[in-house]
Amino acid sequence: MTGEIENGAIYPSLKDRSVFITGGGRGIGESLVEHFCAQGSHVAFVDIAEEPSRRLVERIGAKGDPAPHFIPCDLRDIESLRKAIAEAAxxxxxxxxxxxxxxNDDRHRTEDVSVDYWDDRMAVNVRHQFFAAQAVRPHMKAAGGGSIINFGSITWMVGDPDCPAYVTSKAAITGMTRALAREFGPERIRVNCMIPGWVMTERQVRLWLNPEGERQIAERQCLPDRLYAPDIARMALFLGADDSRMCSSQQFIVDGGWV
Known part of the structure; x- marks a missing residue:
């Protein structure tokens, strides 16, 4: 099972809509790109991983969906991110x-964290979200509105003990979402925070899904099924579509009932 369902929702408002996705080459981002393309959206995405990103573009085009536009970008370089957003627009x-x-949720212990590592985790996980929102705001305002979907994590809600810098950055995203939603709201720009649970991407399964992890899922989730990237993507479609026009400054938790 991969999380795909038959007869998923079609959102007419997403057809031909310009969509920009960060980290779109792998994992949850890959599924976001696939799902928005399947809705007929015009998708551009950035990622530091070029090979899987280019394969994704070819695969989507081969299916007959509108092929996305891939722009290589290291999101720690804010000027490159701004240029990518301008190119996509x-x-x-x-x-x-x-x-x-x-x-990036690489594991680490407090005693091993240097100042440089801490700053890098903030740059990788939260800083680019703010500057991407800043860059798209004029586009959305001119178009009469838009939807910004920031990605957090349940890790800060449960207090995961093995990645404190990551947990801190993800908690910050919730606060940033609330602030931007209040500021951007008069321009009909909605800002929400997606909170995924433990999503069974290839990376998560390869690095961390062991018998202990399986037991943890069985004990913590309300639902018995595993959580997959398409489960997250389908919520993102709703938040991007006009169907959620009055949803803003909220957290949307998709975690199988973990928290």
Missing amino acids: ERNGPIRVLCNNAG
């Missing part, structure tokens, strides 16, 4: 949906 029209998905 020039190609696809004013950006109406931003999925601030990119992040």
Whole structure:
């Protein structure tokens, strides 16, 4: 099972809509790109991993869906991110949906964290989300509104003990979402925070899904099924579509009932 379902929702408002996704080459981001393309959206995405990103573009095009536009980008370089957003808007029209998905949850212990590592985790997980929102705001305002979807994590809600810098950055995203939603709201720009649980991406399964992890899922989740990237992508579609036009400054938790 991969989390795919038959006869998933179609959102007419997403057809031909300009969508920008960070970290779109792998994992949850890959599924976001696939699902928005399947809705007929004009998708541009950035990622530091070029090979899987280019394979994704080819795979989607081969299915007959509108092929996304891939822009290589290291999101720690804010100027490169700004240029990528400008390129996407020039190609696809004013950006109406931003999925601030990119992040990295490498494990670490407090005693091993240096100042440089801490700053890098903030740059990888939260700083680029703010500057991407800043960059798309004029596009959305000119278009009469839009949807910014920031990606947090349940890790800060449960207080995971093995990645304190990551947990801190993800908690910060919730606060940032609330602030931006209040500021951008008069321009009909909605800002929400997606809170995924433990999603069974290839990376998560390869690095951390062991018998102990399986027991933890069985004990903590209300639902018995595993959580997959398409489960997250389908919520993102709703938040990007006009169906959620009065949803802003909220957290949308998709975790199988973990927290």
